[in-house]
Amino acid sequence: MHIQCPAIICGIRHHGEHGVILRAMTPDDGLVAGYVQAGRSTAMRPVLQPGNQVVIDCHARSETQLPSMRVELHHSRGPLFAEPLAAAGLQWLTALTARALPEQQPFPSLYQALDAALAAIEAAPSARGWVVALVRYELLTLIELGFGLDLERCAVTDAVDDLIYVSPKTGRAVSRVAGEGYRDRLLPLPAFLRGEEVPDLSALLEGLKLTGHFIARDVLHGTGHASGQSSGQSLMAARARLVERLNKMVA
Amino acid sequence: MSSPEIDALTQALARLPGLGPRSARRAVLHLIKRRETGLMPLLRALEGVAENLSTCQTCGNVDTRNPCGICNDPRRDSRQLCVVEDVPDLWALERSRLFPGRFHVLGGRLSALEGVRPEDLTIDALVARVANGGIDEVVLAMNATLEGQTTAHYLAERLERFPVRLSQLAHGLPVGGELDYLDEGTLAQALRARRPMA
Numbered sequence: 001m002h003i004q005c006p007a008i009i010c011g012i013r014h015h016g017e018h019g020v021i022l023r024a025m026t027p028d029d030g031l032v033a034g035y036v037q038a039g040r041s042t043a044m045r046p047v048l049q050p051g052n053q054v055v056i057d058c059h060a061r062s063e064t065q066l067p068s069m070r071v072e073l074h075h076s077r078g079p080l081f082a083e084p085l086a087a088a089g090l091q092w093l094t095a096l097t098a099r100a101l102p103e104q105q106p107f108p109s110l111y112q113a114l115d116a117a118l119a120a121i122e123a124a125p126s127a128r129g130w131v132v133a134l135v136r137y138e139l140l141t142l143i144e145l146g147f148g149l150d151l152e153r154c155a156v157t158d159a160v161d162d163l164i165y166v167s168p169k170t171g172r173a174v175s176r177v178a179g180e181g182y183r184d185r186l187l188p189l190p191a192f193l194r195g196e197e198v199p200d201l202s203a204l205l206e207g208l209k210l211t212g213h214f215i216a217r218d219v220l221h222g223t224g225h226a227s228g229q230s231s232g233q234s235l236m237a238a239r240a241r242l243v244e245r246l247n248k249m250v251a
Numbered sequence: 252m253s254s255p256e257i258d259a260l261t262q263a264l265a266r267l268p269g270l271g272p273r274s275a276r277r278a279v280l281h282l283i284k285r286r287e288t289g290l291m292p293l294l295r296a297l298e299g300v301a302e303n304l305s306t307c308q309t310c311g312n313v314d315t316r317n318p319c320g321i322c323n324d325p326r327r328d329s330r331q332l333c334v335v336e337d338v339p340d341l342w343a344l345e346r347s348r349l350f351p352g353r354f355h356v357l358g359g360r361l362s363a364l365e366g367v368r369p370e371d372l373t374i375d376a377l378v379a380r381v382a383n384g385g386i387d388e389v390v391l392a393m394n395a396t397l398e399g400q401t402t403a404h405y406l407a408e409r410l411e412r413f414p415v416r417l418s419q420l421a422h423g424l425p426v427g428g429e430l431d432y433l434d435e436g437t438l439a440q441a442l443r444a445r446r447p448m449a
Contacts, residue, residue: 011364017268042425046434050397078436079443081397082422084404091401095363238363241405 001067003029003058006074008114011098012048014040020048022069023098024056027111031101034058034069044071050094051077051118077118085127085249088242089134093117095235100141100219107144113137127246131204132192138211139193147171147218149210151194154178164189168213187213201250208243212236257283309380311356311373313338321345321354328352330387334377334406336360336394344392352390355380360393360402372402374409381413388416395422395440 007024010031015021020039026032034056039048047054053075060067080086097114101107117137120130142148148171153160155172156179165179165186166172179186190206192199199207220232253261257279265275282290303315312319321327321341331352335341341354357372381389391406393399407417423441424430430438 013364043432045396046436049436052436073434076434076436076439078395078434079439081395081400082440082443084401084408087397087401087404091363091397094397098364234366234368235363237368238361238401245408 001058001060001063001065003032003056003067005029005056007032007054007056008094008097008111008118009048009050009052009054010094011050012039020044021066022048022056022071023103024054025097025101025107025111025114026056027108028106030105030107030111031097031103032056032058032067032069033103034060034067036069036071039071046076046078047071047073049076049078049081051080051090053077053115077122080121085242085245086121086130088238088245089121089127089130090118092235092239092242093134093137095238096138096141096215096219099232099235100145100215110137110140110144113140127249128201128204131201131208131246132199135193135204135207135211138208138215141219142211142214145219147214149173149214151189163194164191166210171214201246205243205246205250208246212239212243215239310341310354311338311358311376312341312354329385331390332380332386332388333390333392335392336399336402340392340394350390352388357402360396360398361405362398369405374406377406378409381410381415386415388418391417391419393419395420 003026005026005028007026009022009024011023013021015035018038018040020036021033022036022039023031023033036044036048038044048071052073055072055074057070058067077090080090093114114137117130117133120133124130139149149166150172151163151166153173154163154175155167155170157175157177159175162176163173164176165174165183166189167174168185168187173189174186187210188206189210190199190203191197192203193207216232216236220235261272261275261279264270264278265272270278282293300315305314305317307314307317307319307322309318309322312321314320316323328351332355333344333350333352334355334357335344336357336359338356341356344350355373355377357374359367359372361367361369380386389410391403393403403419410417421444423437423444424433
């Protein structure tokens with residue numbers, strides 16, 4: 001196995017005294033894990049940070065062996081760490097990618113979406129500018145992992161207009177008329193997810209509520225952790241802190 | 252061939268960080284050759300630590316006294332509190348002898364991937380310390396990693412309701428650092444934190 005390509009760092013785990021095991025998202029090979037020798041050296045620590053764009057050179061004798069990896073920095077997103085919202089967004093996106101995706105399965109559209117979402121976090125003057133990219137990335141993650149939502153037509157009436165709810169059970173859209181009696185039990189479907197209008201922050205929060213429900217239920221549910229605690233829960237806790245910060249912006 | 256006791260000692264030393272089986276054997280041979288000047292003082296030191304080792308209930312530091320030497324030191328400025336991720340960070344700052352105040356050890360940093368949540372750290376104890384009053388400044392000395400910084404942001408949010416000055420360690424050029432060898436993230440932080448020269 002030999003992979004040499006650009007990648008986005010998604011997870012780092014110390015291994016031994018000097019090395020790290022790196023998980024990085026690549027355009028053609030999906031999530032790739034590898035051992036970086038001297039990854040904890042002073043020269044490599046700033047390079048091996050989540051969100052950084054790097055070029056990786058991965059070698060392994062067989063497909064089952066953990067590859068050894070050499071990493072070169074292409075673009076650092078370290079300056080974002082100083083911004084509370086940007087850092088929380090970056091942490092959530094990279095952690096979700098590292099935890100949710102299976103290794104070495106290509107997800108080219110997810111790579112592009114992740115790159116775009118991280119670039120939006122860097123470029124946007126406020127969170128309002130990048131949360132839409134984050135919600136779309138979560139939606140795409142659901143689709144790519146086989147849990148895509150059907151937001152095109154009403155699950156009850158088959159109508160294509162006035163869709164404002166989503167069923168938390170089936171992930172299918174529900175129209176205003178059909179959902180009227182059940183609105184307390186349905187999730188809101190913000191119009192921007194159907195490409196209908198430019199979202200304000202409250203619509204973005206509704207979008208996060210929608211995707212958060214399905215990410216927790218379908219993608220992260222039951223993902224185990226060495227500590228015995230569900231890593232899905234701790235990941236969702238990190239996401240909840242991000243959403244809480246965004247809620248404060250609205251308030 | 253050596254005795255089971257010596258083998259056990261070698262194996263125990265080989266499990267320590269920085270030592271492997273070969274270096275552990277060298278250390279054991281060194282101790283055996285210098286029984287009075289090497290082995291016995293080491294044994295007494297290990298026994299002393301093992302008998303008295305405790306975690307400071309005030310700050311979370313590891314010491315043979317509780318409260319620890321730093322919390323007990325009356326010369327320390329109790330109005331300044333430095334929050335660190337773990338004990339090695341506290342010891343690193345102590346080695347520098349630059350911080351005159353007291354410390355608080357969190358016991359780690361928030362990590363979504365490793366499953367570390369706020370309730371797994373001593374954040375509530377920190378908030379209680381600050382709420383008790385008598386603290387003017389809290390220095391958030393987290394590591395300059397994504398997880399370290401998100402922990403610092405979370406702490407800042409939890410402490411913002413108290414009348415204390417929150418500060419953070421500066422990020423940028425290390426002493427002896429050459430621009431040509433620095434990554435762009437560090438350079439960007441250094442440029443952002445530039446200051447006027449008098």
